[in-house]
Amino acid sequence: MQKMALYFTSLSDEKIKCELCPHHCVLENGQIGFCLTRKNKEGIMELLNYGQITSICVDPIEKKPLFHFNPGEKILSVGTFGCNMKCAFCQNWEISQQPAPTRRVLPEQLVSIALERGSRGIAYTYNEPFVWFEFVLDTSRIASKEGLYNVLVTNGLVEEDPLSLLIQSIHAINVDLKAFEEETYRRLGGDLNTVKRTIKVAVEAGIHVEITTLIVPGISDDMEHLEEEFKWLASLDKSLPLHLSRYFPNYRMSNPATSNSKLIEAYNLARQYLDYVYIGNLWDSNYESTVCPSCGTLVVRRDRYEIQNEGLDREGRCKKCGKKIAKVF
Numbered sequence: 001m002q003k004m005a006l007y008f009t010s011l012s013d014e015k016i017k018c019e020l021c022p023h024h025c026v027l028e029n030g031q032i033g034f035c036l037t038r039k040n041k042e043g044i045m046e047l048l049n050y051g052q053i054t055s056i057c058v059d060p061i062e063k064k065p066l067f068h069f070n071p072g073e074k075i076l077s078v079g080t081f082g083c084n085m086k087c088a089f090c091q092n093w094e095i096s097q098q099p100a101p102t103r104r105v106l107p108e109q110l111v112s113i114a115l116e117r118g119s120r121g122i123a124y125t126y127n128e129p130f131v132w133f134e135f136v137l138d139t140s141r142i143a144s145k146e147g148l149y150n151v152l153v154t155n156g157l158v159e160e161d162p163l164s165l166l167i168q169s170i171h172a173i174n175v176d177l178k179a180f181e182e183e184t185y186r187r188l189g190g191d192l193n194t195v196k197r198t199i200k201v202a203v204e205a206g207i208h209v210e211i212t213t214l215i216v217p218g219i220s221d222d223m224e225h226l227e228e229e230f231k232w233l234a235s236l237d238k239s240l241p242l243h244l245s246r247y248f249p250n251y252r253m254s255n256p257a258t259s260n261s262k263l264i265e266a267y268n269l270a271r272q273y274l275d276y277v278y279i280g281n282l283w284d285s286n287y288e289s290t291v292c293p294s295c296g297t298l299v300v301r302r303d304r305y306e307i308q309n310e311g312l313d314r315e316g317r318c319k320k321c322g323k324k325i326a327k328v329f
């Protein structure tokens, strides 16, 4: 059974235009879109990855990364193939930049798997979930009805209408803000203004939002641009958690890994504007743990995926001063 895409328009001569993301691919009969997941089949946009799963695993929620949403919990995490960006340093390129072997799982089956494995939520992750839009929409709606929560780990490159529809059944989102310069985004196959809009819409919708920026030498490590990013995030909400993540050579990029000193410089700068800043892939507990910004108590100690959150009460408040620090679903 092939499923049809929700966001496309018909042009003349069996051509169609995808309306899901700002690439707006125009496809002739038989052509496949930039993201590898949508095909023009005789004037209809067919989905090549609906119910096609490449990866499924129960992960710590901190691995998404989400540090302020149900801290210490494990979550069923799934992905398909394809992406609407082409980052040369992609850490998951085997499934994002080429079709990969899949196993077929329908939305109802995925929700049953989550329940059977004792997961209270589902994370759509590993590759870009917005190019799996229709499957994520169907699954997240069923999951919500079953009392599960839904998490997106995304590059945020999506048009506003589909975003507004999907986030109605999403509870938490981590957006990968890859750089804070339009030209850099264009080189990666994306669009900064669209990603900024996604973050803003998600914040205004009241879902839980965290941000990740991979610090890639020569691409996203310019301190002036980073400072603009930190200021902009703070203007939305200074309690938005920010994960500054260390890059390692991968896929088509062989530049050396980000230095510790660069990561710590960016961390210190970000802390001038934001309450919660973390460094990913450095594996130093000092940069992974959560300190209450009101009273200075260490409320969550993280050491890789060992989480001690005794400093928080059951509602995610600092036990000492009562400040709300984490969202608990």
Ligand code: SF4
Pocket: 018, 019, 020, 021, 022, 023, 024, 025, 032, 033, 034, 035, 036, 037, 038, 083, 084, 131
């Ligand atoms: S979702 Fe895919 S097919 Fe649609 S416009 Fe974006 S890259 Fe093109």
